[in-house]
Amino acid sequence: AQKVTQAQTEISVVEKEDVTLDCVYETRDTTYYLFWYKQPPSGELVFLIRRNSFDEQNEISGRYSWNFQKSTSSFNFTITASQVVDSAVYFCALSPGDRGSTLGRLYFGRGTQLTVWP
């Protein structure tokens, strides 16, 4: 079974604080892909990052960074020096990649509502 857990339902921070959004996943597939999406108040889903199961390198993109740890089945997302525009719901998602899996199908967590106050 495929499952993504985002235990933090809501997080509030003040601008310029760093914030980490947690994501824990479950899968029996040996090949899989992990994603983060952002859903701002306007409602669209914006792709942020994809990670392959065989690549545990952490990644940094501007103020965003991602920490992928297979040993703990976690794929956490950190925003450094948060800004009001970062306020959104953030979704972690898993896509299984083994033979027989539905390629491209995403299993989403319930999302974390991040509010950044000025």
Add this chain to the structure above:
Amino acid sequence: DSGVTQTPKHLITATGQRVTLRCSPRSGDLSVYWYQQSLDQGLQFLIQYYNGEERAKGNILERFSAQQFPDLHSELNLSSLELGDSALYFCASSSRFEGQMNTEAFFGQGTRLTVV
């Protein structure tokens, strides 16, 4: 702009009615996915089409159906609508070639359906 176009953006209809949601994938993408986002269920996969053929089904009700046309656009048909069908319906497209390493799915802006 993701390149995926969904119409209409908003739809209000009465219980028992039937509606059609439309999706145009990114240029060249052969896979189309439909998702439903509701407060109760979160983001749930409904169905996938690849190059006109149904590939996978998720938690899609029998009252719902979809198809993908030769020009690769897709439609999601919802019939005998109930209040609980009110949700945000997303279309996503990805993967130019089946079996290709899993690429990210790009989502349209969604259709917000309200059943009254």
